[in-house]
Amino acid sequence: MKTVTLAHGNGGQENNELISKVFYKAFKNEILEKSEDAAVIQDGTLAFSTDSFTVSPIEFAGADIGKLAVCGTCNDLAMMGAKPKYLTCSVIIEEGFEVETLKRIVNSMKIELEKNGAYVVSGDTKVVPRGSVDKIFINTTGIGEIKQKGISSNEILEDDVIIVSNSVGKHGATIFAAREGIDFSSSLESDCASLWPVVEKLIENGIKIRALRDATRGGVSAVLNEWAKQSNICVEIDEEKIPVTDEVNGVCEMLGFEALSLANEGTFVMAISKDQEEKAMDILKSIDTTKEAAIIGTVSSKHLGKVVLNSPWGTARFIDLPTGELLPRIC
Template identity: 75%
Template sequence: MNKTITLAQGNGGEENNELISKVFYKAFKNDILEKSEDAAIIHNGELAFSTDSFTVSPLFFAGADIGKLAVCGTCNDLAMMGAKPKYLTCSVIIEEGFSTSELEIIVSSMKKELEVNGAIVVSGDTKVVPRGSVDKIFINTTGIGEVIKKGISSNNITQDDLIIVNRDIGCHGATIFSAREGIEMSSSLKSDCESLFAQVKALIDANINITAMRDATRGGVSAVLNEWSKQSNICIEVQEDKIPVSDEVVGICEMLGFEATALANEGTFVLAINKEDAQKAVEILKTFQNCSNATIIGKVTDRHLKRVILNSSFGTSRFLETPSGELLPRIC
């Protein structure tokens, strides 16, 4: 590894994985951590437990703000493990001189999103640091969820599963990028930031055979699929033209040379669902607002284990790699 920490090591992709495994997993080694799920499953499988720190810039952006993001991010990690978000902690680090009214807006967004999840904040911490020690405000949320559907795991995906996304991808990354670069879009582009527990619960209530779920945050859909291919020792083949991407996101990607599959999302998740239930799952997802594009995007094969293959409609194929390089810092 490098002698100093690089931005790329926080990208949610290749270099980030290396830092986590060589420094943190190496030191903290234990069975739960090594499962590398979206949330740890503890207390005899009854509870899910997950943490995230939010450093997004700007704090306010089309579709959400850091407060909503902080609640969605942690609640979604719990939901991805089949857990109902219940208890959150909220720890803020605020720069001296930060606007009190902006803080109140952020906290009010958190409150609103907690209600959406039926969760409460039960413990907090408030630090104020001198100017220049932090850029405006960082928020950590850590959550405990009650597991309502056991056995969901990114380590158990097989050729019996199909791969689904719940909506069009890349909106959060494209929105943050546009906001930061001052790109004026005469469009409806906004972050997909949203709590996903309702969608998960609908699938569970319908008895859908869910193998794995993961929200495609930093590193986007590419990162999720590549992690899954390694964790479950499978090949995931995705049909490129099946991946839903809005015109606005396509536009931003073309302008900047990004791949939509590497863009961050905050209300978009990937599902591995047993073949028999996949179409039914899609129909359920489609009943949710913003999910009219829910669709099956791929299948599991043994063509190249631990790799993801993107098949084009012209019959050509290429590997979809884990994103690497600097990508977009402070996306979440």
């Protein structure tokens, strides 16, 4: 590891290597090492999470970098059972950027903040010369109030069921299509959405969430692999149960990608105990954001630390943490 490569930002194996060898090593502390979507601080009352957004193009079907920046950070808080409350917004803008475009982006942020009931309370604006940044990057960092404690990637149990909240890979497929100028003349658009309203409904209805994570860079594959390792379990997934749209399947065929490894921006993976699956699915199916939710697998002890994909023909294979250069600037 002499220079940083695009693969180091893939949300997969090389990304984890860079983070652990450089950042975790220097910043060593108990909270950071839990590797959750958000840090739990102040005696378990608050969640705290950061994300920088560098997506290209900055406007695409279903969202723009502003909506993405609010959803991304609010979702990380929601994944710890926290209601998004306060956000900071820090923008780095390239000289010559259109003010009208900036206003559109900021307005997207405003709309999404309202869906979360959150406020931007601190900000920073930097303008850099042409060529120092490509158009605009946004960092959002958020504080949320934890409404359900104990959600963790480290305590998933055997026989828990694994649910995805939406058909997978829509954000990744949309960005790829936009970047390559592919016109599907179709309904393909990013799944980018705020997930707190969904999580709130689950909590209010008594669902005890074991683990919850939004499947961003590295997709569902990355989340399940991290869970398998962190909880020392085997996650078994049924290939035929994974919801994927025809459009996303089409992009995957062109890319040679697996939908399970494509990025999502409004889709979570949830582990809950089997006795709650019916109630949870009823709630998810009743909400527009999660109406394509599906139970995709269960937790076993067959191959500890591994994710197994069972095909409808009785064969099985391991799904690994994504490696190599996926799509840079996906989020």
